[in-house]
Each structure stands twice: as structure tokens, then as C-alpha cells.
């Protein structure tokens with residue numbers, strides 16, 4: 212039977228160890244994004260997705276069923292999956308098949324995020340925070356409604372489902388203080404991951420010339436981020452039960 216869902220699926224990874232931390236998962240990539248982050252390394256998925264072939268959902272479902280014994284977690288990523296109304300249909304279909312679902316999002320559609328959570332269509336959410344809210348246009352390349360970004364963050368922080376926040380750190384583009392400002396902003400979060408920038412296939416080609424921070428520098432940034440999260444948790448919960456151990460930064 213053909214499954215009707217017109218979400219443009221442009222990529223599919225059958226098995227991944229890295230897209231859902233601690234889980235073996237399959238990964239579905241939707242085409243198109245409403246942001247234009249200059250450091251984005253999914254250039255084609257954002258700019259040329261219409262020229263890319265669609266992968267039929269039927270094919271994906273058949274493959275997922277085949278591996279279900281080993282893999283029952285699916286990551287939906289992009290591009291930006293929440294720009295497609297048919298995301299509800301896709302997640303509903305996967306849920307009916309018994310999969311647990313992680314959504315990767317840029318947080319620009321709090322209404323979609325709330326809808327998916329309230330209808331139990333996703334189990335985990337990973338939101339990218341691009342930089343301090345005050346300069347969001349600089350980070351994401353468009354005139355974004357920052358109130359929506361903040362609404363998504365606050366909703367996710369409310370903890371209705373498990374979650375993580377992530378930030379990609381780009382030398383020369385971000386100052387290290389920007390990372391600490393974001394850490395302060397999401398300091399109530401269970402998890403805040405600092406990700407390394409990958410200078411490959413970037414949306415703005417000039418960003419391929421930027422060298423990522425050294426592992427030592429990244430380690431220093433992570434330590435300072437942990438300190439910010441830890442300081443806050445000690446202030447609010449007392450030293451008896453520091454939440455720092457929950458801040459699983461990588």
C-alpha cells in the first residue's frame with residue numbers, strides 16, 4: 212500500500228551511531244530550510260533541495276521494518292523539518308509503526324514543536340541555538356522573529372519531553388563570549404552541547420576557509436560552559452545535589 216505523505220525526503224541513513232546520542236538510529240533528512248546560517252554544512256539540502264530526488268516514504272518504511280529488530284529509533288533532521296506541515300503525517304506514520312522519534316530543529320516554529328509534543332508524535336527534541344538571541348539575524352542569516360526562538364526554548368525547557376540544546380561554535384564568527392552568553396541563557400537546560408564547526412560544503416563558501424578551534428580550545432570552552440551550568444545549578448539546588456553531572460556537554 213502506498214503511504215501518502217508529501218514531505219520532501221531527500222536523504223536517508225539506515226544506521227547511525229551519532230545522530231541520537233546513545234542510540235542506534237535511522238536518519239531521515241527533509242529538504243529546505245527557512246534559515247540561511249552561513250556556516251551550515253548542508254548547503255544542498257538548504258539551497259538545492261528542489262533539484263534533489265525525493266526518496267519515497269514507502270521505501271523508507273520498508274527498510275525500517277526490515278531492521279526494526281535492531282533499530283527502533285528514527286531521527287528526523289534537515290534542512291528544517293518543521294517548515295513542512297506534513298511533518299505531522301510523517302511522525303504519525305512512524306509512531307504507528309512503533310518507532311521512537313527524535314526531531315532536530317532550529318526552533319523557528321514553536322507552534323509545530325508544541326503540536327508534535329502535545330500529540331505525542333516525538334520523543335526527543337534537539338534544538339540548535341545559533342548564538343545569543345540579541346543578534347540572531349547575524350547567526351541565522353534571515354530576519355527571524357526572535358520571540359519565536361525564545362518561545363521554543365522556554366517550551367523545551369519546560370521538559371514535557373527529553374531534550375538537548377546545541378550550539379555550533381564558529382571561530383571569527385562567534386566570540387567565545389557568545390557561547391557563554393548562550394550557556395547563561397539555557398543554564399536551566401538538562402543538556403547543552405557545544406559542537407565543532409565543520410568547514411565543508413558551507414552555505415557561504417567563504418566559511419570553508421575558517422579553521423575550526425583546536426581540540427584544546429574546544430575543551431577549554433566546554434569546561435567554561437560546564438562551569439556556568441554548574442554555578443547556576445549549585446545556586447538553585449544547593450551543593451548537596453549538583454546538576455552539573457547532568458550537563459552532558461560534548
Ligand code: SF4
Nearest residue numbers: 244246248251290317
Ligand atoms: S544550519 Fe541553519 S541553514 Fe543549515 S539546515 Fe540548520 S537551520 Fe538551516
